[in-house]
Amino acid sequence: MRPIGVFGGTFDPIHYGHLRSAFEMLQALDFEEVRFIPCNDPPHRGVTYATAAQRFRLVELAIDGQDGFVADDRELRRDGLSYTVDTLISLREEFPGRSLGLIVGMDAFLGLPGWHRWDEILEIAHIVVAHRPGWKAPDIGVLGEMISDYGTHRVRELHTAIAGRVHIHAVTQLEISSTEIRELVAAGRDPRFLMPDAVRDEILNMKIYAGD
Ligand code: ATP
DSSP states (O other): OOOEEEEEEOOTTOOHHHHHHHHHHHHHTTOSEEEEEEOSSOTTTSOOSSOHHHHHHHHHHHHTTOTTEEEOOTTTTSOSOOOHHHHHHHHHHHSTTOOEEEEEEHHHHHTGGGSTTGGGHHHHOEEEEEOOTTOOOOOSHHHHHHHHHHBOSOTHHHHHSSSOOEEEEOOOOOOOOHHHHHHHHHTTOOOTTSSOHHHHHHHHHTTTTOOO
16 A cells, blocks of 8 residues: 655645645655645644634645545644644554655754654654755754664655655745735735635635735
């Protein structure tokens, strides 16, 4: 059985940067599926701008009809802060014996040592890092060590082991950010072509990010 990609984030809102990275991972790493898992209450960010239900709805609209893309609401069904380690534990319970690949952008990967119980993550899943514009892979410190101890260039290893490897994967660089999209919408401008039309239509119709 092929690995499951686990793509968490605030997705406030989801955009083509997220979607294209996930799609390239799905294909290049030969994953069975990529699960998009919006967080309920993000530990690092404090606030979100759209509600969890709205962000989840935007994810569902974004991936509608795409084979291998799954919207997963497990963090919304859990109270309290959304810790990635808890999400991985719950996926491991649901899919024992299955390879899991936690997908993170390089910016998120650099913040990994600040995550709750981050040192347990590789016991449960692989970490697949997507290059993002302007971010470089660390070669020193705990993350540099992690890459030298557990890093692999071989995609096969993500299939033969169910957890424990770090794989850095270059994806098409789309310099789109949710922050910029929110600012643009709040300024009354149109986010078309930064995201699927269905997501853009829902944002404008429901006046999400429209400001006060
Ligand atoms: P913001 O702009 O508000 O900081 P974000 O898009 O960076 O938002 P998230 O929605 O939490 O934040 O990102 C989820 C994951 O997607 C993270 O791992 C992040 O690194 C990655 N990501 C975000 N934008 C891109 C992009 N343009 N290309 C590739 N990966 C991205």
